[in-house]
Structure formats: C-alpha cells, structure tokens
Amino acid sequence: MLKWSSLIVFLIMVGCSSSDSGESNEDTSDPTGSVPDNGGTNPTDSTLTFTIEENPDPSVSGMAEFTKYVSVLGLSVYAEAGVEDAYVLHAAHVLAELLDNDEDGNIDDEVLITELRNRQALVPMFNREGSAAENDFFENYRGEGVSAVLYGTEIDPSQPGRFGADATIEEIMHTINHVGHREIYPDAFELEPDSSLLTAAMDVARGGQFVYHPGTYPDDAWYHYDDTTCDYRCMAIEYLYWAQVTNMGILNDPQTCQGIANEWEPCSPELLESMDTLVHALITDPQYKLPQLAPDGSYGPAANP
Numbered sequence: 001m002l003k004w005s006s007l008i009v010f011l012i013m014v015g016c017s018s019s020d021s022g023e024s025n026e027d028t029s030d031p032t033g034s035v036p037d038n039g040g041t042n043p044t045d046s047t048l049t050f051t052i053e054e055n056p057d058p059s060v061s062g063m064a065e066f067t068k069y070v071s072v073l074g075l076s077v078y079a080e081a082g083v084e085d086a087y088v089l090h091a092a093h094v095l096a097e098l099l100d101n102d103e104d105g106n107i108d109d110e111v112l113i114t115e116l117r118n119r120q121a122l123v124p125m126f127n128r129e130g131s132a133a134e135n136d137f138f139e140n141y142r143g144e145g146v147s148a149v150l151y152g153t154e155i156d157p158s159q160p161g162r163f164g165a166d167a168t169i170e171e172i173m174h175t176i177n178h179v180g181h182r183e184i185y186p187d188a189f190e191l192e193p194d195s196s197l198l199t200a201a202m203d204v205a206r207g208g209q210f211v212y213h214p215g216t217y218p219d220d221a222w223y224h225y226d227d228t229t230c231d232y233r234c235m236a237i238e239y240l241y242w243a244q245v246t247n248m249g250i251l252n253d254p255q256t257c258q259g260i261a262n263e264w265e266p267c268s269p270e271l272l273e274s275m276d277t278l279v280h281a282l283i284t285d286p287q288y289k290l291p292q293l294a295p296d297g298s299y300g301p302a303a304n305p
C-alpha cells in the first residue's frame with residue numbers, strides 16, 4: 001500500500017547518519033527538547049488529553065515545514081498544515097495506545113519508552129507524498145527517531161488500522177519496532193539475516209532464507225511479499241508488523257484476508273498461532289511486552305481503570 005521500500009531506504013540512511021546527528025542539532029533546540037521527562041512510567045495528567053500545539057521546533061533541521069505538534073508520553077507527533085487536526089489526534093492516540101496498550105495509565109515497557117525518548121522518536125505526518133514538509137524532512141532531518149512516515153491521505157480515524165483505509169497503526173508500529181524494540185531486544189528483533197528470533201521465524205515463513213528476493217516463493221511459504229525492492233531488513237520489519245496486527249485481530253475479515261493474500265496468508269489470530277508458531281511465540285512472549293490489543297484510536301486511562 002505504501003512505498004515501504006523507499007521508507008526503509010530512508011530509515012537506513014537515518015540510521016547511518018546517526019553518529020553525527022548530535023553535532024548538527026547541537027545549537028538548535030532538539031525535536032523533543034521541550035518535552036519534560038517525567039522520569040517514571042506514569043504519564044503525567046497532561047498526557048491524558050492530547051492538545052495540538054504550534055510546532056515548537058521550526059528551526060531544527062528538517063522540521064521547518066511542520067505547523068502542528070502533539071506531545072505524547074514524552075514522544076512527538078509533528079504534522080504539516082494540511083493534515084486535519086482529527087487525523088493528528090488519531091495518530092497521537094494510537095501512539096499512546098501502542099505504548100500503554102492496556103490503557104491503565106502506566107507505560108507498559110520502561111526500557112522501550114526510555115529508548116524511544118532517548119532517540120527522540122517522532123511520528124512525522126505529511127499532507128501527501130512529495131509534499132513540501134516531506135521534501136524538507138527527507139532532505140534535512142538528521143535525527144534517529146523515525147523509521148516510517150504517515151500521510152494525511154492514508155488515515156481514517158473511523159477504521160483504526162483497517163488495511164487500505166488507515167495506515168496509522170502500521171506506520172507508528174514500524175517506528176516503535178525499528179527505533180525501539182530492535183535496539184533494546186536485538187536477539188529477538190534485529191533485522192539482519194541470522195541475527196534474531198524474528199529473522200529465524202521469517203526464514204521459515206518465507207520457505208527459506210532469501211537475502212535477495214527469490215522472484216517466486218516456495219509453495220509452502222505463507223509470507224511472500226512480491227515487492228522486489230524491499231530488501232531483507234525491509235521484509236523483516238514488515239513481517240513483524242503483519243504478525244502483530246494479525247495477533248491483534250485487525251486483519252481478521254474476509255475482505256482484508258483476500259486483499260493481502262499476495263503477501264500474507266495467516267490473517268486471523270488462530271491461523272497465525274497454528275501456521276507460524278515461531279513468530280507467534282515471539283510476539284506474545286511477555287518478556288518483550290509487545291502490545292497485544294488493537295488500538296481503537298481512543299487512549300483513555302481514565303476510562304479504563
């Protein structure tokens with residue numbers, strides 16, 4: 001649905017440039033510098049109601065074209081002017097729901113949130129592909145807190161996560177997984193061949209280890225993305241997303257199953273558990289504290305005591 005491979009290229013570039021990012025941003029306010037670190041797992045009261053503010057960081061490299069900003073549990077959502085406020089708030093709620101998945105007011109994984117805050121993880125939202133803000137961001141952003149971007153044209157708050165309607169959960173999950181989980185649990189979630197439980201599971205799901213796209217997959221493969229420009233790491237981060245949203249039940253309807261069959265077969269939680277035992281065991285292993293519940297676009301600890 002997205003030019004995911006180009007995003008992967010972007011994130012790899014971002015990753016490669018991270019070593020000098022500190023210097024380039026040193027004399028300007030950093031993207032999340034205005035966000036107080038509450039120092040604990042409990043979100044502050046102000047996070048319970050998200051508010052769209054003016055972009056506090058227009059002078060930071062790559063951030064000049066954003067006009068809207070929401071602080072979410074010490075992380076940031078930035079949006080271009082044409083992205084509707086309701087869409088920006090939808091992204092903020094989904095981000096919070098993925099981090100405090102049981103919505104009890106406590107962030108589920110302290111190690112994860114610390115990593116994401118340290119890397120100044122953010123969700124960039126653009127009007128559309130090729131917009132002014134996207135061009136500026138892709139050209140000039142020097143941080144290490146992004147691995148996917150979100151367009152106003154691919155958001156529908158009334159259908160959270162529905163394939164083909166709302167990419168909010170997908171794109172935010174990619175960033176959390178790539179910037180956070182891969183870093184803090186590398187033995188589980190690293191993306192290189194032979195590096196992790198994730199890639200071991202993927203090699204089974206694809207019917208073999210294919211560092212380069214095999215052209216056609218073995219008949220017994222159930223993960224067979226046909227985008228030949230998506231490299232192994234791209235395949236791995238996308239695989240993790242498929243497994244997680246399947247486990248959440250987001251893909252579990254006949255229309256969606258049919259729509260994604262060219263890429264991903266086990267579209268219900270039950271199929272995932274029986275067909276892909278390795279990845280199911282990985283993503284439900286409590287030590288990694290991955291979100292298990294589908295975000296509904298409404299984060300409300302007060303309503304979920």
Ligand SMILES: [Ca+2]
Binds near residue numbers: 100102103104106
């Ligand atoms: Ca929680």
Ligand SMILES: [Ca+2]
Binds near residue numbers: 295297298299
């Ligand atoms: Ca909710």
